[in-house]
Amino acid sequence: MWFKNIKAYQITQPISLDDDDLQNALSENAFRPCGKQETATMGFASPFSQSGKESVMFHKVQERYWITVKKQERILPAVVVNAELAEKVAHIEAETGSPVGKKAQQDLKQEIMHQLLPQAFTKNSYTHGFISIPDNLVVVDASADGKAEAYLALVRKAIQSLPVVPLARRSLQSELTHWLTEGTPEAISLLEEAELKSVDDMESVIRCKNQPLDSDEITLHLDSGKLVQKVGFEYRDVLTAIIAEDGSFKRLKFTDRMKEENEDIPKDQVEARMDAEFALMSAELCQFLDYIRKELKLVE
Structure with a gap:
């Protein structure tokens, strides 16, 4: 487990984590697969999921808590949706002899996505990070702000509080x-x-x-x-x-x-x-x- 990118944050107020409480909090917000009509889901997964140890929701070494977030997305390529839409629009226009307006096309597109979504492939991704209590640091393995902020938001929701600011609050x-x-x-x-x-x-x-x-x-x-x-x-x-x-x-x-x-x-x-x-x-x-x-x- 070697991080490839770092978004680092400083903890601004003292926090403490109890192992049992943290296990329960992460378990209550555990990852679940996408439902048939869901485009994405996100939740906590075991850092050791690759080794089959799914029940342990975090790993701790010297007050450094390794927490993993798993995200699943349904992959529905725009080219597939647009091709299906073009076919339906052409069929309707051939039958009615009238063009299909933009609003009607948007409704058709939503209907197509609703029909195709359950058949779409899913993609899983993981975001790893850790909270270091002694160092007042949160470190996320992410290259984009959005991914890091989504991770922080989920952790904050689970443990109720995570007061952090970016490592650098000004340009360097x-x-x-x-x-x-x-x-x-x-x-x-x-x-x-x-x-x-x-x-x-x-x-x-x-x-x-x-x-x-x-x-x-x-x-x-x-x-x-x-x-x-x-x-x-x-x-x-x-x-x-x-x-x-x-x-x-x-x-x-x-x-x-x-x-x-x-x-x-x-x-x-x-x-x-x-x-x-x-x-x-x-x-x-x-x-x-x-x-x-x-x-x-x-x-x-």
Whole structure:
């Protein structure tokens, strides 16, 4: 279990979680499959569902609670609906000799979707995240705000309260630009990837990859007033990622050294490997995020 993207949030008020209460709360909001006329459903699932341990609704390591949300969607391609609609409209117009109006077509479309929905395939997706009580952090493995916010909303509904704010409540453009112009914090080293954006009305964007960020070309763009929107970096010998000006992290990769720490656990012991990976990953992520919020002065 290695997160690939991070949306991180700071807990603003002390919270406590009781294991039995949390198990009951998540079970009451457990995932259920889509009904015949439902386009999507979402609920909690066991983090260990792949190993067959469906009844345990969360996993805890040193007050870090791993909670998983499962979503099921019915896949009804627009091209299928539109083809069926076009056929029905053509049939009606041939019979009546009159065109079918927009309102009537919308009604027909809803009728078609109602008929086809029970036959539609379903797609399952999972959103993983964890609450770290000692670090006052909630970390969600999501690249989009909407997905992360849906996760937070469901957790908040289940446990009644989850007072959080984004890790960064302001743009980090200035700080990330400082990394290129003045140097990075001690534990951070830059990779050869960045996105720069001008602050004028043109809002021109420069994206570079496999480009030394201390090169004359990049310096020229910085001197012209462009600010850093995203930049690739490595944190110690732990992970690499792209940090964006909104404080999110994408394309997160843990180093081989990190992943090799659990190589002594047999691959057929799925639950044991997932437990060990979560323990290692969540601990390192909390240390990393604490370092970032202190260096960038994001502490509440």
